[in-house]
Amino acid sequence: MEWRGRRGSRNVEDRRGMSAGGVGGIGVVGTLVVLAVGYFFGIDISPIVGAIDNGQTETGESRPLTPEEQEIGQFVSVVLADTEEVWSRVLPEQAGMQYTDPTLVMFSGAVQSACGGASAAMGPFYCPNDRKVYLDTDFFRIMQQQMGAGGDFAYAYVIAHEIGHHVQNQIGILGKVNGLRAQSSQTDANHLSVLTELQADCFAGIWARQASEQFGTIDDQDISEAINAARSVGDDVLMEKAGRAPMPDSFTHGSAEDRQSWFRRGFKSGQMAQCNTFGEAGL
Incomplete structure (x- = not known):
């Protein structure tokens, strides 16, 4: 995926160098409570990566971003700009309404949202609120090291999926x-x-197709990365990695097969x- 040197979005809020804003150690239990009241829809990755909640609290301190963090921020900004251009054209054409740009917040460890x-x-x-x-x-590092789903376009798929929400x-x-x-x-x-998540995967596929046609910066290898990423965040795969037997009734995002299938469907149809x-x- 060719992204360097391209236009970035202005709708990025970077909180990575800031304190956690009083979130505190929300932990896995707090995460599950949040999920129960209707976030759309985080992936509980704690079983496969261990305790990554760092218990940040309000300190008023900040730190400079590393060169790697700065580059990742630029990448996220470019991908978000691509989603803005695609959906500002697709939504009026296919749904008869104007697209309203969302904001993307980058954070480290913990965050406060509406x-x-x-x-x-x-x-x-x-967060719809x-x-x-x-x-x-x-x-992105966890995707590469723990999930076997590295690559720029795999990371872009994650952003496009959330924009699908x-x-x-x-x-x-x-x-x-x-x-x-x-x-x-x-x-x-x-x-x-699950149905909500699969539709967001399909919308991410639409974005991938339109981005490929509109910007010409995406190749077959990129699409393979996105499909692999969709597989690696399937509920059955995450449960197996956590040492648990897959239980379809407890799925909240869809199986690896379904996630790949709906992404492909959006990509093929547009x-x-x-x-x-x-x-x-x-329904």
């Missing part, structure tokens, strides 16, 4: 899902979460109408 506090153990997430994507950029929020999907989940059993609520996971599930 959805509450969260730790890096949650993985990247989208403030229309912001939250990303601890150290997740923003698209869902803008077209009204997330509000409906949240209402349905509140009235559902845990098993049914998990299933609704059409939002082909990403109706809810309709295909009879």
